[in-house]
Amino acid sequence: MKNRFRQIIIAAMMLLSFNTIFGQVTLKVTSLINWPDTTHCYDIDSNIEVTVMNMDSTQTFFGALSVCLKPDTATIIDTIVNSSYDSIFPLQTITLHFTNPYNFSPSAYEAGHDVVIVWPVSYSNQIIADTLHDSVYVICTTGIPNISNEKTFSIFPNPAKDILYFISGFPLNDLRNIRILDIIGQEVKNLFPSENDIPIHDLSPGMYIIEFKLMDGSIYREKFILE
Numbered sequence: 001m002k003n004r005f006r007q008i009i010i011a012a013m014m015l016l017s018f019n020t021i022f023g024q025v026t027l028k029v030t031s032l033i034n035w036p037d038t039t040h041c042y043d044i045d046s047n048i049e050v051t052v053m054n055m056d057s058t059q060t061f062f063g064a065l066s067v068c069l070k071p072d073t074a075t076i077i078d079t080i081v082n083s084s085y086d087s088i089f090p091l092q093t094i095t096l097h098f099t100n101p102y103n104f105s106p107s108a109y110e111a112g113h114d115v116v117i118v119w120p121v122s123y124s125n126q127i128i129a130d131t132l133h134d135s136v137y138v139i140c141t142t143g144i145p146n147i148s149n150e151k152t153f154s155i156f157p158n159p160a161k162d163i164l165y166f167i168s169g170f171p172l173n174d175l176r177n178i179r180i181l182d183i184i185g186q187e188v189k190n191l192f193p194s195e196n197d198i199p200i201h202d203l204s205p206g207m208y209i210i211e212f213k214l215m216d217g218s219i220y221r222e223k224f225i226l227e
Contacts, residue, residue, distance in 0.1 A: 026055040027120040028130035029067060030093060037223070038137045039104045041111070046101035050081060052120050054088040055130065061088040066121040067096065072133075074108045080118075109138045113185045113209070113221075135185055137209075137221065152220070153212050159225040162201040164210070172196070179211040200226055 033049040054061050065088075067081035081096045088094055119131040155166045168175070178198065180189035188203060198210075205226050212220045 024126045024128060025059045025061045026128040026130060027061060027065075027088070027122070028053050028055050029118045029120055029132040031132070032118065032134050033095065035134055036136055038139065040139050041104065041106045041109070043104045044101045045104075046098070048080075048098045048102055049095050050098070050118065051093050051095050052088065053093040054090055057090050060090060061086070061122070061127065063122050065096075066123075067118065068121055069116055069118045071108055071110070072115040072117055073110060076108045078102075078108070079121075104136070104138060106138075109136075111138055112219075113137050113181065115185050135183060153222065155210060155222055155224055159227045160200060161227050162199070164198045164200050164224060166196055166198065166210075166212070168212070170214075174215055176213045176215050179213070181209040181211060183207050183209070185209075 029050055030053045031051045033051065034045070034047045036043075036045065039045070050067050052065070052067065063086070065081070065083045065086045066079050068077050069080045070077045080098045080102065082099045083096060086094065113135060114137075115133055115135050117131050117133055119129045120127065121129065153166055153168050155164055157165075172194065175193070178189075178191040178193055179187055180191075180198075180200070180203070182188055183206070188208070189200075191198060200208075203226055207223060207225050210222050210224055214220075
């Protein structure tokens, strides 16, 4: 009877070990390190890293791990990390360097504000992949209008609370409209101001991008924080 009980205990321990190693786990990309806020077409960046976390509290991930990235409007998927073997313990985060320098190619990125999607992939172990969304503003010599040096904007205060003010080097009637975008590029406000103050009391605290568009099509963007 004791031997039978001992066999049951050993079998249960082996099953638990098997599930811990080979069971399905949730991996999540939690951040992009040194990811630029603004870049230029064809810029190549060799300093970007990505962090991946094992969201499971009991199971360890073992196996080959890749990380993929794509702009939300593109069909091209870049494999930014290729790791031959990794182990990520429960609730552990690891940092991986991009396998190759990253190229912000206009074949994948549109001029202007782009949202990127990043997610982990494993071919040697079943995982549930959780994505990260980040953003980058891409400047190209063609594709978006430039702003001349004499046409500049300043915003204040920054951080702001209820009202954001701006000053510019040209008349208000040269201004077509003002948009406010959240950090992932979604429009939250579209204004046609007659004064140099912008009410923002109806927005939630956080980081935003304000976009000034002129009658000649020129665009100027600036980040601000709402407290």
